[in-house]
Amino acid sequence: xxxxxxxxxxxxxxxxxxxxxxxxxxxxxxxxxxxxxxxxxxxxxxxxxxxxxxxxxxxxxxxxxxxxxxxxxxxxxxxxxxxxxxxxxxxxxxxxxxxxxxxxxxxxxxxxxxxxxxxxxxxxxxxxxxxxxxxxxxxxxxxxxxxxxxxxxxxxxxxxxxxxxxxxxxxxxxxxxxxxxxxxxxxxxxxxxxxxxxxxxxxxxxxxxxxxxxxxxxxxxxxxxxxxxxxxxxxxxxxxxxxxxxxxxxxxxxxxxxxxxxxxxxxxxxxxxxxxxxxxxxxxxxxxxxxxxxxxxxxxxxxxxxxxxxxxxxxxxxxxxxxxxx
Amino acid sequence: xxxxxxxxxxxxxxxxxxxxxxxxxxxxxxxxxxxxxxxxxxxxxxxxxxxxxxxxxxxxxxxxxxxxxxxxxxxxxxxxxxxxxxxxxxxxxxxxxxxxxxxxxxxxxxxxxxxxxxxxxxxxxxxxxxxxxxxxxxxxxxxxxxxxxxxxxxxxxxxxxxxxxxxxxxxxxxxxxxxxxxxxxxxxxxxxxxxxxxxxxxxxxxxxxxxxxxxxxxxxxxxxxxxxxxxxxxxxxxxxxxxxxxxxxxxxxxxxxxx
Ligand SMILES: Nc1ncnc2c1ncn2[C@@H]1O[C@H](COP(=O)(O)OP(=O)(O)O)[C@@H](O)[C@H]1O
Ligand SMILES: [Mg+2]
Numbered sequence: 235x236x237x238x239x240x241x242x243x244x245x246x247x248x249x250x251x252x253x254x255x256x257x258x259x260x261x262x263x264x265x266x267x268x269x270x271x272x273x274x275x276x277x278x279x280x281x282x283x284x285x286x287x288x289x290x291x292x293x294x295x296x297x298x299x300x301x302x303x304x305x306x307x308x309x310x311x312x313x314x315x316x317x318x319x320x321x322x323x324x325x326x327x328x329x330x331x332x333x334x335x336x337x338x339x340x341x342x343x344x345x346x347x348x349x350x351x352x353x354x355x356x357x358x359x360x361x362x363x364x365x366x367x368x369x370x371x372x373x374x375x376x377x378x379x380x381x382x383x384x385x386x387x388x389x390x391x392x393x394x395x396x397x398x399x400x401x402x403x404x405x406x407x408x409x410x411x412x413x414x415x416x417x418x419x420x421x422x423x424x425x426x427x428x429x430x431x432x433x434x435x436x437x438x439x440x441x442x443x444x445x446x447x448x449x450x451x452x453x454x455x456x457x458x459x460x461x462x463x464x465x466x467x468x469x470x471x472x473x474x475x476x477x478x479x480x481x482x483x484x485x486x487x488x489x490x491x492x493x494x495x496x497x498x499x500x501x502x503x504x505x506x507x508x509x510x511x512x513x514x515x516x517x518x519x520x521x522x523x524x525x526x527x528x529x530x531x532x533x534x535x536x537x538x539x540x541x542x543x544x545x546x547x548x549x550x551x552x553x554x555x556x557x558x559x560x
Numbered sequence: 561x562x563x564x565x566x567x568x569x570x571x572x573x574x575x576x577x578x579x580x581x582x583x584x585x586x587x588x589x590x591x592x593x594x595x596x597x598x599x600x601x602x603x604x605x606x607x608x609x610x611x612x613x614x615x616x617x618x619x620x621x622x623x624x625x626x627x628x629x630x631x632x633x634x635x636x637x638x639x640x641x642x643x644x645x646x647x648x649x650x651x652x653x654x655x656x657x658x659x660x661x662x663x664x665x666x667x668x669x670x671x672x673x674x675x676x677x678x679x680x681x682x683x684x685x686x687x688x689x690x691x692x693x694x695x696x697x698x699x700x701x702x703x704x705x706x707x708x709x710x711x712x713x714x715x716x717x718x719x720x721x722x723x724x725x726x727x728x729x730x731x732x733x734x735x736x737x738x739x740x741x742x743x744x745x746x747x748x749x750x751x752x753x754x755x756x757x758x759x760x761x762x763x764x765x766x767x768x769x770x771x772x773x774x775x776x777x778x779x780x781x782x783x784x785x786x787x788x789x790x791x792x793x794x795x796x797x798x799x800x801x802x803x804x805x806x807x808x809x810x811x812x813x814x815x816x817x818x819x
Contacts, residue, residue, distance in 0.1 A: 440655040444719070447613055448669035448726060449645035458668060462659035556659045556706045 285536075292530035295523060304524030305516065306494065315531045317494040321506030322535065324498070325411055325486065326479040329418035334472055337423050341430035342456060357431060364424035372488030375417040380408035380489065383416070387501045398498060405503040412500040414490040418482055422475035429474065433467030434460055466550045473546040480510075480539050487511035509535040562589035562760045563629040563646075563729040565610060570624035571789075572605050572614060579605045581789035582624070585779060592752060592761045594771035594798065597781035598813070602790030603764040606781070607732050610762065611647035612640040628729070645669070647730040648723035653739050654715035656707035656722070663703040665718055666690065669726035685725055693721035694751050713744020720751065730760040737770065749774050768814065772802055780810045 295303075295311055306314045340360070344353045387404045394400045437460045445455040461468075492507025507515075509531045520528055565587040572580040580602035587593045595603040608614040609622050612633060626633045633643050656665045666686045670677055677685070686703065690696040695717040699710070707718050716736055723731055733752070737745040752774045755761050765771050771778055779795040794807045805811050 438655075440651065440653060441657060443613065443616065443651065444655040444657065445668070446616055447611065447644055447649040447651075448672060448722070449641050450672050451641050454672050458672075459657065462657070465659070553659075556661075556708075 288529060288533045288536060291526055292533040293526075295526035295530040298523055298526070302523055303527060304520060304522065305527050311527065311530060314494070314527065315509070315534050317496050317506055318509040318512050318531055319534055319538065320496045321411070321492060322480055322508040322510070322538065324506060325415045325418060325508055326476055328412070328415035328500075329422060329479045330472065330476055332416065333419040333423045333426060333475060336419075337426035337471075337475075338430050338468060340423075340427050341434055342460070344427075344431055345434040346452065346456060346460065357428075360424050360427050360431075363420075364428065368421060368482060368484040369488070371417050371421050372485040375413060375485060375489035376409065379416060380413050382408075383410075383413050384408040387412070391501055399500050402499045402502040402504075404501045407503070409489055409491060410501055410503070411490060411492070411505045414486050414505075417485050417489055418479045421482060421485060422478050425478065426471045426475040429471035430464065430468055433464040433471070436467075437463050465553070469546055469550055473543055476542055477539055480535065480542070482508075483510035483514045487514045561729055562758060564589050565730065565760065565762075566625075566627040566630075567606075567610075568625040568627065570606070570609060570622060570626065572602070572609055572622045573620065574605075574617065575619035578789040580609075580781075581791050583792045585792060585795050587760060587762060588777060589760045590756055590758075591776040592756045592763060592774050593777040593779065594775035595762065595764045595779050595781060596766070596768060596771050596813075597790070597793075598783065599766065600790075601781040601783045603781055604734050605790070606792075607734055607762060607764050608649075610730070610732055611649055612643045613649060615640065641673075645673075645726055646728050647732060648726065648728035650716070650719050650723055650731065650733040650736050652735045654712055654719050656710075656715050656718050658706065658708045660707060661704045662699050662707045662710075662718060665707045665722050666725050668722060689721040689725040692724050692754075693717045694747060694754075695721055711744070713740045713747055716740060716744070716748060717751065720748075720755075724755070724759070728759065730762065731755060733761070733763040735764050735766060738766065745770070768802075772798060778802070780805070780807075780813065782809050782813070 300308055300310055303309070303311075303314070340356075344357055348356065384404070384407075387408060387410070390400045391402075391404045395402075441459040441463060442455055445459040450458055486508050487510075490505055490507065490511060491503075492505040492511065494512075495504060495506055497504055497506055513528050513532060517525070517528055567583050567585045567587075570580070570583040571578065572583075583606060595607065597603055605614060610626060610633075614620050614622060622634065624634070628643075628646065632638070633647075656662075657668060660668065663682075663686050666689050667677070667682055670682075670685065687696060687700075690699060695714060698714060699718075702709075707715065710718060716739075720731075720736075737748050740748065749770065752761060752763065756776075763771075763774065775798045777795065778798040778801040780793045780801060781790050782793045783790050793809050794801065794805060796806075801810060802814055805814065
């Protein structure tokens with residue numbers, strides 16, 4: 235901001251450049267201070283407004299008599315939201331399990347193995363992937379992925395049905411929580427890859443060379459210097475990805491025909507739904523207390539996301555001493 | 561075990577840039593050899609070619625031989641990873657791993673290549689290495705604290721301890737004191753004199769008093785002109801290089817610096 239106190243700002247032609255007195259008006263400084271403070275306050279206000287909206291419209295659902303509910307009448311609100319909260323977390327966790335190792339692997343390949351030309355082209359493609367709208371991922375999930383997954387489902391079911399995850403009657407359409415999680419994984423892959431790549435590029439040469447000079451192979455060097463140094467960044471990247479997976483609505487709503495059940499089975503046609511997809515699917519028919527119910531589930535999603543982020547921050551801070559930031 | 565290094569007709573390149581021209585020299589075991597010369601003349605480059613760290617830089621390669629007790633480090637069947645275990649290195653800026661404790665830093669090299677080490681053997685090795693680097697008394701109560709919390713001089717001694725923990729034959733040091741204050745510098749210099757009892761020590765320094773204080777042999781490098789490759793001008797006992805050099809260029813450099 236100091237680039238703004240240029241001579242034009244001084245309005246007095248006789249102003250003595252040797253004077254030590256504070257010049258009366260530094261228009262640029264004042265203007266930018268006002269602008270940046272104003273934007274900061276505005277963001278806080280918007281956040282507060284959103285939170286107030288959520289809480290204000292959720293409270294009626296929390297206080298109302300369950301007998302008046304539009305959705306799952308006669309059950310408490312918590313009973314109503316629990317399966318959706320489960321579905322949200324379960325699909326996000328599955329997506330993370332698939333996406334994180336691949337994303338970190340790609341980022342390591344791009345920064346430490348690939349020739350420069352491949353690395354920049356590939357990096358560009360990954361960035362493009364991040365720009366694909368989620369409705370396109372949804373269409374791809376229905377039209378391409380779901381049918382393609384079915385043979386894999388049948389195979390898993392035949393050989394591994396003794397693992398509860400793969401038990402049950404295989405869905406005829408392939409549109410299960412598993413498929414939805416794969417779509418989610420593909421959607422969060424670019425952001426995790428892109429951030430991890432930036433982080434790995436910042437590993438100090440000094441530490442990489444320290445490791446190599448001790449007789450580390452390239453992979454050992456990565457484990458010893460690159461990954462530990464990048465860990466806070468990887469965690470942040472994962473949190474951004476997880477945040478997107480938790481909140482993703484369109485793709486899940488399109489791929490999955492879920493219901494309010496809690497089930498760990500991955501291959502059957504009985505699938506849990508996510509909070510976000512349920513809101514999108516149920517809102518058009520919702521009225522009166524039904525709307526409040528849906529908004530209250532939105533509040534629960536907000537709290538889950540907040541809790542995830544705070545946990546991540548806590549993990550990062552706990553290791554701060556060893557982070558290399560000092 | 562200390563080993564002799566012979567460099568034969570070594571040319572060193574960064575891609576197309578010819579950085580150092582046909583170096584021939586013998587580095588004696590159980591002695592300290594200092595590389596001196598103006599900056600940019602290739603001292604670090606030659607040093608890094610002695611443990612094959614030079615080729616870590618993309619496009620960098622060498623042509624010639626470096627013999628470690630007669631074995632060519634650049635022979636086709638030689639694994640650079642093995643070379644670096646035998647020829648340790650200490651860098652200009654102290655670089656302990658920031659994510660590791662003092663103890664883990666010492667064990668970093670030992671844990672590589674899938675080696676397993678019992679807890680008692682590890683504790684013993686940590687103590688021995690830290691004592692070898694004159695650091696034990698200062699850190700023995702905080703072995704589990706991060707290495708990055710130490711002073712610059714302590715960090716550099718930690719790096720030396722980390723290097724000697726893998727029991728190399730040779731220790732290379734690239735201006736190890738240039739980022740340190742005078743007291744820490746003296747501590748490192750004392751340590752270097754101890755190290756030569758067991759290791760072949762090669763040190764790059766831009767500080768000629770330091771070369772005179774710690775080294776037995778001195779090699780003087782120079783550039784004919786900017787953009788030309790660096791060359792080894794002369795090498796000999798430190799005493800002789802500083803007081804009675806054969807080459808005019810060496811004398812100019814020494815006297816220019818001293819007065
Ligand atoms: N990573 C590198 N890439 C390209 N050229 C380099 C690199 N490092 C050093 N050089 C060049 O090699 C020459 C010798 O450098 P260096 O060995 O660092 O000199 P010194 O250690 O004697 O100061 C210099 O001309 C320098 O510019
Ligand atoms: Mg140098």
